Amino acid sequence: MDHLGVPPPEASAPAPEHLTYDEVVSALDGLTPLDLARLDAIERRYLGGTDFAEGDLLQEAMCSALFEEKRCPRTTRFMAFLVQSMRNIAGHRRNRLQQQVPIEDATFGERKKFELEDSGPSPEDAAIQAEEDRRASEIYAALNVHYGADEEMSMVLLGWENDMRGEALRDFVGVDQACLDYVIKKIRRIARREYPKGWRP
Amino acid sequence: MSRDPTDLEKLSKLDQAIDDSILEASEADLREDFKEAGDDFDKAVARAGGALEQAKSLAARMRFKRAQDESKAYREQENVKSFDLAKARRRLDGIRSGEVENAMMAARKGGKLSQRDEENLLKDLAQLEALENDDKEDGEE
Numbered sequence: 001m002d003h004l005g006v007p008p009p010e011a012s013a014p015a016p017e018h019l020t021y022d023e024v025v026s027a028l029d030g031l032t033p034l035d036l037a038r039l040d041a042i043e044r045r046y047l048g049g050t051d052f053a054e055g056d057l058l059q060e061a062m063c064s065a066l067f068e069e070k071r072c073p074r075t076t077r078f079m080a081f082l083v084q085s086m087r088n089i090a091g092h093r094r095n096r097l098q099q100q101v102p103i104e105d106a107t108f109g110e111r112k113k114f115e116l117e118d119s120g121p122s123p124e125d126a127a128i129q130a131e132e133d134r135r136a137s138e139i140y141a142a143l144n145v146h147y148g149a150d151e152e153m154s155m156v157l158l159g160w161e162n163d164m165r166g167e168a169l170r171d172f173v174g175v176d177q178a179c180l181d182y183v184i185k186k187i188r189r190i191a192r193r194e195y196p197k198g199w200r201p
Numbered sequence: 202m203s204r205d206p207t208d209l210e211k212l213s214k215l216d217q218a219i220d221d222s223i224l225e226a227s228e229a230d231l232r233e234d235f236k237e238a239g240d241d242f243d244k245a246v247a248r249a250g251g252a253l254e255q256a257k258s259l260a261a262r263m264r265f266k267r268a269q270d271e272s273k274a275y276r277e278q279e280n281v282k283s284f285d286l287a288k289a290r291r292r293l294d295g296i297r298s299g300e301v302e303n304a305m306m307a308a309r310k311g312g313k314l315s316q317r318d319e320e321n322l323l324k325d326l327a328q329l330e331a332l333e334n335d336d337k338e339d340g341e342e
Contacts, residue, residue, distance in 0.1 A: 025260075028253060034228050036249035037242050041223050041231065043249075045216070055252040062256035067263065083220050136209035143215075160218040161211055184222045185230060191219055192238055199212065 018071035019078070027078040028062060035079060042083050045191075046090035048198035051097065061085035094200060098128050139199045146190045152183045289326035293319070 019027065031039075043058045050057070061082050064070040070088075072081040147153045155173040164172055170180050191199075206214075226234070232242040 025257070028257065031253065033246045034231070036253070037228075037231050037235070037245045038223050038226070040245035040249040041234065042220050045219070055248050055255075058249055059252040059256045062253060063259055066256060066260035079224055083224065087216075133207065133209050136207070136212050140208040140212055157211075157215065160214050161206060163214070165218075165221065185226075185234075188219050188222050189234060189237055191215070192234065196238065198216075
């Protein structure tokens with residue numbers, strides 16, 4: 001299912017800006033085996049640093065759409081919406097797990113876990129951010145060992161950094177579509193080989 | 202002057218671009234991707250299909266539970282309503298028989314009310330009862 005493919009409800013009133021429950025069900029029922037394989041491939045890229053088992057993150061994203069916790073705008077492709085939901089849900093879970101800092105209880109000499117309050121930046125948040133930046137630099141350097149030596153891959157990465165896609169990217173790299181597809185496939189497979197569950201800890 | 206993106210920002214853009222490439226990949230390419238990673242396209246479809254069925258099942262149960270709760274709340278509301286009407290009927294009978302004081306003259310002489318008049322009067326009395334109860338509660342606070 002490349003596009004939404006869900007007609008707006010028949011009514012004289014203007015259609016709501018977001019998909020209704022029935023439309024979400026219809027969109028889910030319309031997912032093809034290829035769509036499901038794509039979602040599975042993307043899900044595993046975000047499992048790192050979370051406690052989700054395979055399938056759980058995708059299920060959470062689908063549930064949040066069905067329970068209308070997250071609502072899909074009509075202007076967004078349903079598949080892209082599910083992918084963004086998975087990113088958000090995984091990110092929140094990762095943050096929550098990272099903020100469960102074990103501290104030494106001086107009175108009883110045992111380790112306890114507690115959850116920090118979710119209000120504004122704290123020294124712990126800053127430390128987590130700094131750690132994430134440090135790790136990102138390491139990962140980027142590690143990936144560059146594979147990507148950097150290949151001029152076309154480097155050009156594609158530079159184009160992506162500047163939000164280029166499709167024709168703009170093809171013109172920027174200076175190759176035809178078949179070659180661009182091949183280069184992107186190489187980048188994707190290197191990333192999956194090096195970080196099967198994504199690069200996040 | 203714009204600053205250079207951090208490595209974290211670069212990785213984030215790389216992530217999105219790879220996701221987009223997966224969304225646009227052909228089945229043949231994806232099959233190759235899974236195979237190269239020691240996985241299988243059809244198993245991936247089955248895994249994601251399982252997640253989909255679970256999500257739909259959970260949503261259906263939640264909606265059923267919500268409908269049950271709403272139905273229960275509606276029934277409870279109806280019980281309260283019929284109780285109030287029964288009380289109002291007793292009060293009307295009292296008014297007719299003259300046992301209730303402070304009733305309006307018109308009501309005390311209202312022995313020949315039509316069915317519709319009587320129903321409307323019962324509703325009014327039930328509402329009055331409810332208002333009186335509210336007043337009592339307010340007075341107790």
